[in-house]
Amino acid sequence: MRKQELVLLAGTIETQNTLQEQLNDILGEFITIHSYASEDWLPDTLTDQLVIYSSAIIEKEVHHVVGKGCKVIVARRTTNYEYIDQLFELPQGERVLYVNDFPQTAEESIKTLQKIGIQHIHYVPYYPGKTLTPDQQTIKTAITPGEIHLIPDSVTQKINIGVRLIDITTLMEILEHFNLKEALGGEISDRYTRKIIELSHRLSLMNQQTTLLNQHLKHVVDGVNDGVVAFDSRGKITVFNQVAEQYIGVSSVHAIHKHIQSIFKQDSLQSFIFQNDETSRYFTINGMNLMVYRFHLNEEDTTVIIFKNTDETISMQKAARHDLLQKGYIAKYTFEDITGNSPIVQKTKQIANRLAQTELPVLIQGESGTGKELYANAIHNVSSRNYQPFLAVNFSALPEDLLESELFGYEEGAFTGAKKGGKMGLFEQADGGTIFLDEIGDVSVKMQARLLRVIQEMEIRRIGGNKNIPIDVRIVAATNKDLLKLIEKGDFREDLYHRLKVLTLSLPALRERAEDIPTLATTFTKEQTHEEIHISSTVMNQLKMNPWNGNIRELKNTISYMLAVRESNELKKEDLPNPVSYQPGTTHPIAEEDIIEKQEQLELLQVIYNLNQHQGRASRSKITQRTPLSEQQVRLRLQKLQEKGYIQVGRGRSGTAITDAGVRFVQNQPL
Numbered sequence: 001m002r003k004q005e006l007v008l009l010a011g012t013i014e015t016q017n018t019l020q021e022q023l024n025d026i027l028g029e030f031i032t033i034h035s036y037a038s039e040d041w042l043p044d045t046l047t048d049q050l051v052i053y054s055s056a057i058i059e060k061e062v063h064h065v066v067g068k069g070c071k072v073i074v075a076r077r078t079t080n081y082e083y084i085d086q087l088f089e090l091p092q093g094e095r096v097l098y099v100n101d102f103p104q105t106a107e108e109s110i111k112t113l114q115k116i117g118i119q120h121i122h123y124v125p126y127y128p129g130k131t132l133t134p135d136q137q138t139i140k141t142a143i144t145p146g147e148i149h150l151i152p153d154s155v156t157q158k159i160n161i162g163v164r165l166i167d168i169t170t171l172m173e174i175l176e177h178f179n180l181k182e183a184l185g186g187e188i189s190d191r192y193t194r195k196i197i198e199l200s201h202r203l204s205l206m207n208q209q210t211t212l213l214n215q216h217l218k219h220v221v222d223g224v225n226d227g228v229v230a231f232d233s234r235g236k237i238t239v240f241n242q243v244a245e246q247y248i249g250v251s252s253v254h255a256i257h258k259h260i261q262s263i264f265k266q267d268s269l270q271s272f273i274f275q276n277d278e279t280s281r282y283f284t285i286n287g288m289n290l291m292v293y294r295f296h297l298n299e300e301d302t303t304v305i306i307f308k309n310t311d312e313t314i315s316m317q318k319a320a321r322h323d324l325l326q327k328g329y330i331a332k333y334t335f336e337d338i339t340g341n342s343p344i345v346q347k348t349k350q351i352a353n354r355l356a357q358t359e360l361p362v363l364i365q366g367e368s369g370t371g372k373e374l375y376a377n378a379i380h381n382v383s384s385r386n387y388q389p390f391l392a393v394n395f396s397a398l399p400e401d402l403l404e405s406e407l408f409g410y411e412e413g414a415f416t417g418a419k420k421g422g423k424m425g426l427f428e429q430a431d432g433g434t435i436f437l438d439e440i441g442d443v444s445v446k447m448q449a450r451l452l453r454v455i456q457e458m459e460i461r462r463i464g465g466n467k468n469i470p471i472d473v474r475i476v477a478a479t480n481k482d483l484l485k486l487i488e489k490g491d492f493r494e495d496l497y498h499r500l501k502v503l504t505l506s507l508p509a510l511r512e513r514a515e516d517i518p519t520l521a522t523t524f525t526k527e528q529t530h531e532e533i534h535i536s537s538t539v540m541n542q543l544k545m546n547p548w549n550g551n552i553r554e555l556k557n558t559i560s561y562m563l564a565v566r567e568s569n570e571l572k573k574e575d576l577p578n579p580v581s582y583q584p585g586t587t588h589p590i591a592e593e594d595i596i597e598k599q600e601q602l603e604l605l606q607v608i609y610n611l612n613q614h615q616g617r618a619s620r621s622k623i624t625q626r627t628p629l630s631e632q633q634v635r636l637r638l639q640k641l642q643e644k645g646y647i648q649v650g651r652g653r654s655g656t657a658i659t660d661a662g663v664r665f666v667q668n669q670p671l
């Protein structure tokens with residue numbers, strides 16, 4: 001049987017090609033399709049043919065070629081479902097121009113799109129000759145079924161959903177014309193609907209994916225440890241996670257889509273949410289201490305509120321600290337542990353506190369035992385790095401050959417005995433925190449060069465390694481040596497000195513703040529025993545007088561000694577260690593007047609001792625005759641000797657007698 005034929009007449013080549021392809025797909029097996037576009041060329045007069053117009057509008061342009069015996073069918077057209085996926089990506093409520101060649105085709109197409117469920121966007125029909133209102137002229141997106149050239153220039157996003165296709169009723173009309181409807185109608189409508197089903201399958205797949213994505217995001221937001229709430233420009237809640245449910249005491253099902261004010265009833269919270277100057281504030285909500293943060297997502301015109309439980313944050317920080325503590329990388333002391341109320345200590349603590357707030361290196365200088373390590377700890381603990389590691393390296397305690405691998409680590413196989421997998425050095429381990437370089441004056445010149453490089457570059461290279469590892473470490477160094485003298489002698493690099501001493505902190509010697517000695521002595525006593533210990537005034541006076549060349553460490557050791565040897569709950573002069581056992585002077589000589597005054601007291605004591613031995617109790621005039629001191633000076637020194645428990649000054653004319661402690665003191669003095 002000869003195949004039947006039909007002629008398709010379209011306006012544009014694009015429409016011609018698309019519809020030719022559609023008809024071929026569905027009817028090509030049974031009917032031969034010829035097609036022409038009026039914008040291209042048309043055939044000579046057609047006779048006795050079935051002619052399909054792509055739309056009623058082209059009639060004027062083509063009717064002259066439709067001759068005798070022709071039957072004309074004007075195609076009804078519907079959206080081409082293949083390309084509409086892109087429309088789902090447009091945001092909810094977006095205004096778009098729907099651009100077509102005529103008002104009725106534009107209106108029709110909009111209705112079709114709405115019918116198949118694309119209702120989240122707001123369509124404005126547009127066709128040649130339509131005048132847009134000033135408001136409509138701001139629309140930046142246009143959709144068109146192949147009529148790209150008709151889109152106004154103001155539009156920036158152009159979505160071509162392709163030429164509209166011939167609908168099923170027209171296809172059935174064609175079959176009827178050829179008397180094929182009965183034989184082929186079912187099959188053709190199946191082919192047509194299969195395409196539609198494919199589309200609805202794609203749409204449902206897309207919906208499924210959107211639902212999955214929404215669920216996934218809900219799980220993510222629910223998994224966040226903080227309360228998260230979001231609301232749109234009208235105040236309607238769009239996000240309300242599980243933690244927010246707990247904090248606010250409202251279920252998300254109840255909260256979502258409600259107005260924010262109906263859920264957050266607390267006035268102060270409402271005013272915080274709606275004002276613009278503050279971005280965070282502290283609130284107590286349902287008995288919980290919450291820090292509330294607010295920020296705006298401009299693109300989505302959404303406000304997000306985050307609720308952080310400060311009690312939980314504190315316990316998390318404690319857990320992090322516990323972790324560091326287990327590794328031993330923690331600064332144990334704070335400024336509270338630094339005992340002393342003397343003006344000089346208060347001032348030093350104040351300066352240290354300020355230095356701590358910077359990120360710059362600090363060099364702590366002070367005699368041995370003045371608390372340099374204590375200050376380094378305290379500085380770290382008030383700095384912004386306080387929840388990061390604090391590592392102390394004592395250069396005088398580590399042998400030179402170990403130092404390098406300890407500080408910088410090594411790679412596997414770097415040397416015989418190197419651990420499998422290599423080792424991280426202290427600088428790497430201190431990353432994010434503070435490294436305390438103690439006794440920096442004892443560092444060898446070779447190590448000084450390496451340290452200088454690390455401090456300059458803020459990166460290290462492991463022994464045997466070939467890559468530089470960046471580090472973020474704050475340096476606090478300490479020394480009891482006079483680094484300037486070392487520089488003069490060529491034992492310390494001047495460039496390293498300048499790198500380290502960006503900020504300096506000088507710690508006072510204990511003798512410069514003797515007024516702190518009673519508090520220190522009592523503190524150390526309490527630290528070491530729970531027993532109620534009294535320090536006799538004689539002992540206290542003696543402690544105050546001692547030059548303390550070993551500073552606080554020496555004082556602490558003296559207290560430990562006395563607590564060990566005491567016979568009662570009172571620390572008496574007999575418990576004091578032998579003066580010669582006091583630490584020898586380290587860096588500073590004892591202040592001049594101290595030596596002289598001590599010497600004079602000793603001489604006086606010697607005089608009293610001799611007088612007592614030969615003449616019994618000694619009168620003040622006799623004592624004065626035997627010394628170069630004035631009567632007034634003798635009186636003052638006798639008072640001091642009595643306070644120390646070395647003599648007993650009698651009333652009236654009864655004279656002065658040396659005590660046992662005085663005798664011991666005299667006898668113990670080097671000749």
Ligand SMILES: Nc1ncnc2c1ncn2[C@@H]1O[C@H](COP(=O)(O)OP(=O)(O)OP(=O)(O)O)[C@@H](O)[C@H]1O
Binds near residue numbers: 369373552
């Ligand atoms: N102000 C203070 N209050 C309480 N204890 C202190 C104080 N200063 C120092 N100490 C104690 O004295 C001892 C010595 O302190 P630290 O080790 O910090 O001194 P240092 O200056 O680093 O000494 P060195 O130069 O010998 O290393 C420590 O036991 C410390 O706890």
